[in-house]
Amino acid sequence: MNMKKFGYILVVFVAICLSACQETLDPNSIFPKVDESLDPTSYSFQLDSFCKKNFLEVYNVEFRYQMQDISSNMNFNLVPCTYDNAITMAVLAKYLWWDVYDAVTGSPKFLQQYGPRIICLIGSGGHNSTGSVTLGVAEGGLKVTLHAVNYIDPSNVSTLNEYYFKTMHHEFSHILHQTKTYPAEFRTISAGYYKPNGWEERSEQEARSLGFTGNYGSSQEREDFVEMIANYIVKTDDEWASMMSDAAKGWKQDDDGTLHQLEEDIDGVDGPAVIEQKLTICRTWLREDWGIELDSLRNEVQRRQANMNIDSLRNQVLTIGVAN
Amino acid sequence: MKIQKLTYIGLMSLVLMACSPRVDDVFDDTSVNRLDKRRTEVMNLLINQPNGWVMEYFAQSDATSSAVDKHKGYTFLMEFRTDGTVTVGAPVDSVFKTETSLWDVINDNSTVLTFNTFNSIFHYYSNPDPALGLWGADGEGIGGDYEFLVLQYNETENYQLLKGKKRSCYIRMYPLAANQEWEGYFTILDSMRTYLFEEALPLELYTPSKHISLYNGPTGEFRAFTFGADTLGGGEYHGFIVTNKGIRIQDQEIVETAIGSDPFHLNSTKDRLVSTANQSIYIEMNGGTAFVSSIAHGTRWQADTLNLSGAILAGIETLNGYLHSGVGSAKGNKNAHITGLGFNADNDSLVYLNVQYTTTGNNTLTDVYHFGKQYVDGNYVLTYRNAYGQHNLVNYNGEDFVKLFNGSYSFLILEPFHPSKGLQMTQLDKEDFSITLKQ
Numbered sequence: 001m002n003m004k005k006f007g008y009i010l011v012v013f014v015a016i017c018l019s020a021c022q023e024t025l026d027p028n029s030i031f032p033k034v035d036e037s038l039d040p041t042s043y044s045f046q047l048d049s050f051c052k053k054n055f056l057e058v059y060n061v062e063f064r065y066q067m068q069d070i071s072s073n074m075n076f077n078l079v080p081c082t083y084d085n086a087i088t089m090a091v092l093a094k095y096l097w098w099d100v101y102d103a104v105t106g107s108p109k110f111l112q113q114y115g116p117r118i119i120c121l122i123g124s125g126g127h128n129s130t131g132s133v134t135l136g137v138a139e140g141g142l143k144v145t146l147h148a149v150n151y152i153d154p155s156n157v158s159t160l161n162e163y164y165f166k167t168m169h170h171e172f173s174h175i176l177h178q179t180k181t182y183p184a185e186f187r188t189i190s191a192g193y194y195k196p197n198g199w200e201e202r203s204e205q206e207a208r209s210l211g212f213t214g215n216y217g218s219s220q221e222r223e224d225f226v227e228m229i230a231n232y233i234v235k236t237d238d239e240w241a242s243m244m245s246d247a248a249k250g251w252k253q254d255d256d257g258t259l260h261q262l263e264e265d266i267d268g269v270d271g272p273a274v275i276e277q278k279l280t281i282c283r284t285w286l287r288e289d290w291g292i293e294l295d296s297l298r299n300e301v302q303r304r305q306a307n308m309n310i311d312s313l314r315n316q317v318l319t320i321g322v323a324n
Numbered sequence: 325m326k327i328q329k330l331t332y333i334g335l336m337s338l339v340l341m342a343c344s345p346r347v348d349d350v351f352d353d354t355s356v357n358r359l360d361k362r363r364t365e366v367m368n369l370l371i372n373q374p375n376g377w378v379m380e381y382f383a384q385s386d387a388t389s390s391a392v393d394k395h396k397g398y399t400f401l402m403e404f405r406t407d408g409t410v411t412v413g414a415p416v417d418s419v420f421k422t423e424t425s426l427w428d429v430i431n432d433n434s435t436v437l438t439f440n441t442f443n444s445i446f447h448y449y450s451n452p453d454p455a456l457g458l459w460g461a462d463g464e465g466i467g468g469d470y471e472f473l474v475l476q477y478n479e480t481e482n483y484q485l486l487k488g489k490k491r492s493c494y495i496r497m498y499p500l501a502a503n504q505e506w507e508g509y510f511t512i513l514d515s516m517r518t519y520l521f522e523e524a525l526p527l528e529l530y531t532p533s534k535h536i537s538l539y540n541g542p543t544g545e546f547r548a549f550t551f552g553a554d555t556l557g558g559g560e561y562h563g564f565i566v567t568n569k570g571i572r573i574q575d576q577e578i579v580e581t582a583i584g585s586d587p588f589h590l591n592s593t594k595d596r597l598v599s600t601a602n603q604s605i606y607i608e609m610n611g612g613t614a615f616v617s618s619i620a621h622g623t624r625w626q627a628d629t630l631n632l633s634g635a636i637l638a639g640i641e642t643l644n645g646y647l648h649s650g651v652g653s654a655k656g657n658k659n660a661h662i663t664g665l666g667f668n669a670d671n672d673s674l675v676y677l678n679v680q681y682t683t684t685g686n687n688t689l690t691d692v693y694h695f696g697k698q699y700v701d702g703n704y705v706l707t708y709r710n711a712y713g714q715h716n717l718v719n720y721n722g723e724d725f726v727k728l729f730n731g732s733y734s735f736l737i738l739e740p741f742h743p744s745k746g747l748q749m750t751q752l753d754k755e756d757f758s759i760t761l762k763q
Contacts, residue, residue, distance in 0.1 A: 043407045044426060066426060066440040069471055069489065077452040077464050077490075082442040083426060123442045124453045127463025148458055150442055 046320040047087050054094050055119070059111050063090055065121045072122060072145065073137065081123035081149035088152050089121055089164070091313040097168045100300045104292055114290075116175055118143040123150040132200045136167035138174035146171075154310035165305070166230045173226035180289045182225050186281045189274060196220050203259050208247040209267055211274025228278050229286070233298045234305070247271030359431040366429045366437070366474050367404075369484065375500045376403035376411075377484075378509070380565050382493040382574045383449050383468030387560040393466050396544025397565020397574065399513060400446060401506050402497075410439065412446045413506045420507040421445060435474040437486060446470065467491065481586075481600070493574065494585055509568065516590075517566045520597075520741055525617050527597075528610040537613065546573070552699060570597045571607075595740035611735025612704045614743040615761075616697060619669040624678075625747065625761040627665040634756025636665075639725045646720035647681065654719035659685030667761070673697070675706055677729055679717060691715045693726045703752060705732045731757075 038048050044066075051063040064071065065086035072078050081089070101111050116138070125148045126134030137145040148163055193210050195202060199219035212218040217227035235243065248271055250262035265271070283294045351358060370377070379402055384394040401413040410427040413420065425443035430436050439446055449468035454461040469488030472495060477484050486495040500509065520527075521542040528551065529536040535551040539559070544566075547559040564573040572587035588597035588607055599605035619625065632640065640662045650656030664680035677693045694709040708727050711718055717725070731753040738746035744763045751757035 041407055043405075043409045066428065066438075068430065068432065068438065068440065070432060074490075077450070077467060079447045079451045079470060080440050080442045086441065123447070124451055125458045125461075127452050127461055129463070131460075133458055150453075151458055 050317045062118045076126045079124045081121045116144045120145040121149045122147045136171045138171035141175045141178045144171040161234045166234045170230035173229045205246045205251040209271045370404040373499045375502045377497045380496045383466045390561045392543045392545045395563030438471045512568045525614045529607045531605045611737045620672045624668040628760040639728045643725045691717045703732045
């Protein structure tokens with residue numbers, strides 16, 4: 001046998017050997033089949049059923065109220081929310097968030113497409129080293145985390161608005177602008193007035209006078225943008241008018257935190273005009289990029305807030321049948 | 325050519341070897357199945373305790389600084405149920421309470437026990453919020469964990485070992501005796517705490533190679549010093565938990581790394597806490613330390629004069645004779661006599677012997693005599709220094725009596741851990757020289 005022939009035979013042999021080395025994958029998954037049916041003997045069956053029916057099956061949203069630290073910001077020290085408050089938050093989230101968008105857009109499709117996939121509830125606040133408290137976080141358009149759920153007081157509409165409803169719309173607005181960014185024009189309006197570090201030192205009134213809806217909105221432009229939308233949606237007419245009144249005045253805060261109203265507004269910014277200008281941009285962006293009328297959204301939220309009956313809402317969960 | 329053929333043959337051999345894919349499995353099942361199996365085992369273990377569990381919980385550890393609330397141990401009773409609920413019981417502001425919330429065992433960093441909805445009794449120790457409201461907190465609170473890695477079950481000592489996921493503190497869960505009523509369990513702990521720490525005096529920890537003084541026991545966080553060291557600054561801080569059988573110190577590096585974090589149990593005579601890992605390691609309240617530590621903090625010890633005997637009684641009778649008859653220019657009085665003996669001090673370095681007497685039968689006077697003290701071979705040596713302030717007895721040869729107290733002493737606590745109930749002070753250099761002291 002000459003060397004050339006021997007070489008060919010060798011190549012064929014090696015090819016056969018290599019093909020023999022191929023292992024076929026086991027067609028059966030190594031992962032056990034997960035039984036997704038709920039256990040009717042479980043204590044949390046009612047809430048789990050509500051979340052499955054109203055969030056998972058309609059929107060493919062996991063409503064995560066049983067906390068896992070790996071799904072939270074590990075830089076914070078956090079604790080879970082109470083089961084009872086999770087019920088309240090679940091029904092409020094549906095009533096004042098999901099149902100609102102469904103009503104305004106005419107179907108669940110909008111939130112099916114753009115809504116977050118995970119809602120995480122956290123009992124405690126997210127305490128920052130500056131002394132501020134993070135009330136919510138939106139991450140990558142997928143997950144919204146709501147903090148301080150242990151402090152829900154359904155009888156206190158003002159606190160509900162500030163801690164939770166505004167946070168819901170704030171974080172969802174983040175998700176929307178993370179999907180389609182806001183107009184460049186918005187970036188220029190308050191350029192030079194943002195205070196990423198130390199915004200907490202500004203009073204709400206000072207921030208309003210500079211054309212923001214509050215001090216957190218004055219931290220950076222993306223927070224300004226979503227705070228504008230969230231505040232407009234949840235504030236009543238009187239609250240909005242009071243905010244605009246603050247914006248029209250001059251304010252000065254002493255080093256000890258004491259706030260004084262000045263006879264003149266000396267900051268050189270026409271607060272109400274700037275807020276209106278920003279609001280117009282938000283309104284246009286929501287209409288043209290998302291097909292949503294901001295005022296319709298606001299009217300729907302205001303109507304629902306005015307007619308809210310928390311006991312009735314909670315009964316959606318508490319009347320779900322349980323095993324005897 | 326031959327070399328080329330050999331090369332081809334060698335290559336073929338390598339290819340054939342590469343086609344042998346069989347290796348022995350390290351595990352007999354997939355990782356997911358093993359995790360699920362372990363999860364089920366842990367859940368069954370937790371649920372199948374008829375009267376629940378005792379959790380010995382620590383939030384944080386840091387030997388370099390004091391933080392009593394973060395370092396001391398806390399006890400919870402827990403009952404896990406199949407419906408996903410857990411009832412936690414513990415005293416809240418000294419009132420026993422229970423609260424029910426949810427629990428689960430999840431596959432996270434291995435098998436993890438999680439208390440995943442808020443329970444105000446249990447999550448108090450991990451809650452970063454202030455006691456009231458949301459604002460103004462440091463964001464840490466006591467800073468404990470609510471998720472725990474489930475480690476091995478100790479069959480010998482019968483406990484489940486956990487490890488806090490964030491703070492890494494080791495936590496033990498013991499099955500609670502079936503007939504133990506929950507609230508009553510905390511009464512037992514309170515009794516043990518009172519027994520060991522009612523008197524705020526240091527304990528002494530003895531190992532074959534160390535002698536450590538443990539201060540601040542009543543707080544739940546020992547401040548530890550090598551015996552005899554200057555206690556004005558420094559020391560190490562070790563939280564501990566009171567158990568139904570004694571105590572368990574969180575950081576046992578203080579003792580010997582070899583014994584891990586095994587508990588100390590009160591012995592049958594109730595005068596020592598003995599390590600369950602090594603009988604030669606124990607904690608006790610040392611009478612001598614109790615004596616010198618207490619007098620340095622203002623305690624006055626008074627001798628039981630009705631039970632004096634031997635050299636002391638003879639010394640007193642001699643001194644009484646001088647008081648009756650007078651010595652030189654010092655006049656005698658038939659009613660004059662010694663009425664009492666006591667010890668006190670106002671600093672760490674001296675011991676004051678107080679000799680009480682009357683010169684007329686109506687008045688009571690006290691002479692004070694200073695003694696230096698030194699710790700030698702487990703005993704305290706008192707050495708007479710001088711008379712201090714008023715010292716009339718010196719005129720009646722009183723210093724001869726006082727100098728009887730020069731010597732080496734052992735101190736026996738008559739009721740263990742309660743020196744205030746009585747201390748037997750025995751001079752080792754003389755026969756029958758023993759005093760019973762009371763506060």
